[in-house]
Amino acid sequence: MRHDPDALMIFAAGFGTRMGPLTATRPKPLIEVAGRTLLDRALAMGAQAGVARTVVNTHYLREQVAAHLADRPEIAISAEAEILETGGGLKAALPLLGPSPVMTLNPDAVWTGPNPLAALRAAWDPARMDALLMLVPASAARGYRGQGDFTRAPDGRLSRGPGHVYSGAQIVKTEGLSAIAEANFSLNLLWDRMLPEGRVHGLIHPGGWCDVGRPEGVTLAETMLADVAHV
Template sequence: MRDAPDAVMLFAAGFGTRMGALTASRPKPLIKVAGKPLLDHALDLVAAYGPSRTVVNAHYLSDQIATHVAGRAIHISDEQPDILETGGGLRNALPLLGDGPVFTMNTDAVWAGPNPLAQLAAAWDPAQMDALLLCIPTDNAIGHAGPGDFVTDTAGRASRGPGAIYSGLQILKTDGLASIPQPAFSLNILWNRMLTAGRLHAVTYPGRWCDVGTPEGIALAESMLRDADV
């Protein structure tokens, strides 16, 4: 089994209800920011890093996701008839992802700064970690309210509490998924086990990041990208 992540799981199955009318006839990952679908913003970062396998899960209007990536070296994990949440969705895609740790990445955010996958890969230590989360300092997180999700100790071990915001990108060992009985579940179940064992770690991203979960987030992300180009 490989120790370094060489596969990426992109989460694109959600209903996008916070987007209102914008997702009435298209899935949220195909909403455009700065002229490019959110999914392609994520895929560009993945392609620049260069893993051997890329998987996109889909459920809501999944045919549009499949059509959008057709002709590219991307596998679709179509969750039908039921959506499986992050944990169940990842487990369902394991035959496409292969053994060993994987990147998992949300597709409803835009980044401005160094490649976040490369940063995570450089910090990954499988001897000490079962998961490594990329978090955003609150000052660098645009379009996201709240006190934050995780704090870290001097060794980089994470615990829950007001601090940095989870970006939706991580490296994760997938072994523990097999023992979770329910078909649809959140990856929080796996994180809680890792927290107890002291094997959930986090690092902070030095650039800026914008949450595009609502229509207002589109303009905020476009403004962030314009500023980054100046």
């Protein structure tokens, strides 16, 4: 196991069904927000955080993602024959990612403020943590519908409950994936095995965050970016 995570997994395989017509002919990571694709925003975030290697998984309209990355040979692609969800996708990509722990990022969000991956790396403590999740207060999560995924204790430990939204960025140890027999599963299954041990911690993002999981999220994200640009 390496101490400092330097590999990043970007989840780009899903169908993006909530986006409706926007994903009828293109994968969600190639949707543009303010003239830049969601995937390029995620890749830039990784580069700015000093990531040594990046893996992008693909399935739906995978040829478009591959073509988009054709001039980026340093980006590895994990092509999935079927949708494996986040946990299964991460497990399948482990040979490309290398030793645990790794960073993972959902590209369907737009951020302002400090780089979340850099902040996670700075706060990562493998002696106390099996996972460190970047959180956003539910009240500040643009484009999000709900009360949150986790409750955060004063020492940073997480439990299931309202209050904070999982933003889609984390550091996680991957050893536990080998104990999960299913090929297709969510990372929630891995977290639920870590939570009782008090090994899942959360960090709160101090900047802006917008979920781009539905069509209206594009406008919300562009408005958020414009507001910051005019400050």
